[in-house]
Amino acid sequence: MGGGEIHKGSSSLSSNESCRNPTAYFFDRDVETIIQHASEEQDRKIYLEVLNTYKNGLNLEKLEEAKRKVLSYTPGSRIDNFDHSNFPKTTSIILVGPKGSGKSSLVNKISAALEGYKLGLCRAQVSYNGSSENGTYFLHEFMVPRSSSSICLYDTRSLSEDVSENNEMLIGWMTGGVCHGELVQKNSDTIDLNNRLRAKARHNHRLGKPREVNFAILVVNAVDVLKSISGEDESFKNYSQLIATTFNNPFLSFKDDKPAIVITHGDLLSIEDRVSVRLYLGDVMQAHPKTQIFDIPDDEDSPTILSVFEMLNYCLDRADRNLLSKQMMIPTISLFSSMLFVLMLTTTYMLK
Ligand SMILES: Nc1nc2c(ncn2[C@@H]2O[C@H](COP(=O)(O)OP(=O)(O)OP(=O)(O)O)[C@@H](O)[C@H]2O)c(=O)[nH]1
Numbered sequence: 211m212g213g214g215e216i217h218k219g220s221s222s223l224s225s226n227e228s229c230r231n232p233t234a235y236f237f238d239r240d241v242e243t244i245i246q247h248a249s250e251e252q253d254r255k256i257y258l259e260v261l262n263t264y265k266n267g268l269n270l271e272k273l274e275e276a277k278r279k280v281l282s283y284t285p286g287s288r289i290d291n292f293d294h295s296n297f298p299k300t301t302s303i304i305l306v307g308p309k310g311s312g313k314s315s316l317v318n319k320i321s322a323a324l325e326g327y328k329l330g331l332c333r334a335q336v337s338y339n340g341s342s343e344n345g346t347y348f349l350h351e352f353m354v355p356r357s358s359s360s361i362c363l364y365d366t367r368s369l370s371e372d373v374s375e376n377n378e379m380l381i382g383w384m385t386g387g388v389c390h391g392e393l394v395q396k397n398s399d400t401i402d403l404n405n406r407l408r409a410k411a412r413h414n415h416r417l418g419k420p421r422e423v424n425f426a427i428l429v430v431n432a433v434d435v436l437k438s439i440s441g442e443d444e445s446f447k448n449y450s451q452l453i454a455t456t457f458n459n460p461f462l463s464f465k466d467d468k469p470a471i472v473i474t475h476g477d478l479l480s481i482e483d484r485v486s487v488r489l490y491l492g493d494v495m496q497a498h499p500k501t502q503i504f505d506i507p508d509d510e511d512s513p514t515i516l517s518v519f520e521m522l523n524y525c526l527d528r529a530d531r532n533l534l535s536k537q538m539m540i541p542t543i544s545l546f547s548s549m550l551f552v553l554m555l556t557t558t559y560m561l562k
């Protein structure tokens with residue numbers, strides 16, 4: 211039964227009756243059933259909306275517009291009628307996610323979408339076959355496109371299964387900023403791994419100034435989410451829990467704005483499975499499966515490129531909004547410090 215039948219049912223009451231006593235209409239009916247139907251109808255609507263993002267033909271104008279918006283971006287440019295001269299030169303977006311979720315690959319996919327798919331264009335080191343020793347251990351910044359200084363992506367070390375260890379790592383990045391080339395070590399690292407990492411870091415003499423993070427992307431492997439839902443593989447049972455906890459980590463939020471979610475590895479799944487993963491994540495994380503969860507598989511087709519641009523525009527809009535509230539704080543802080551200064555001078559003078 212669809213939502214339409216809720217209205218059909220009202221014919222059992224004459225319009226005069228229902229006008230006289232509107233609550234009688236609801237008490238006559240099973241409210242629980244009405245709510246359940248409304249919720250099923252809502253689920254069906256969202257399912258179709260997400261499915262249509264794969265099935266509807268690509269609107270090339272939309273693609274061009276989304277790309278133009280990203281390429282013309284400078285920090286603050288998404289805010290109308292505001293002096294952008296005090297904004298920082300670069301907006302930094304951090305990529306976080308479990309091991310092997312595809313963070314470094316996403317850097318390459320975004321670079322390629324912005325610069326064109328050239329043979330051998332692989333800026334970030336991608337790990338192969340999920341070997342535990344491979345992977346990203348040093349923070350690495352990438353300007354995208356590389357000729358610009360407006361957007362900077364930060365590739366990071368993977369999350370671990372230990373929530374408190376992740377918390378420590380995220381608090382460090384989100385409050386102290388991120389430093390290109392910084393080695394990220396964890397308490398759970400073995401002595402052997404620590405020694406190997408220090409050997410790899412031997413040329414890191416001096417790190418640059420930390421960059422403030424302006425927005426975050428949570429990168430998730432869609433195949434691992436499916437394994438976690440099916441619950442067959444013990445080692446993946448906690449995967450959904452880990453990403454939900456990370457998504458809700460207050461240090462990854464900017465006021466009410468939580469991270470954008472990117473699902474990877476969709477090229478290994480059917481469209482129906484990809485839709486299910488997005489709906490499932492939307493449900494678990496309370497994020498909109500169409501507007502906040504972006505499917506960016508290992509493909510070079512136009513829908514994937516559109517998804518890259520839409521995801522970047524989502525992040526840049528929110529980063530600017532957040533930068534704006536900081537800019538608006540500055541005059542207030544300066545006014546407050548000036549008043550404090552005058553008060554101190556007056557007190558000193560009076561005490562003399
Ligand atoms: N088929 C497929 N493979 C992918 C996709 N994204 C990443 N991979 C593969 O997944 C593996 C891990 O990818 P990375 O980009 O290194 O993952 P990561 O999150 O940076 O990994 P760590 O740095 O170890 O945390 C590599 O073998 C990639 O080629 C995708 O969308 N589809």
Ligand SMILES: [Mg+2]
Pocket residue numbers: 313314315335336337345346365366
């Ligand atoms: Mg990596």
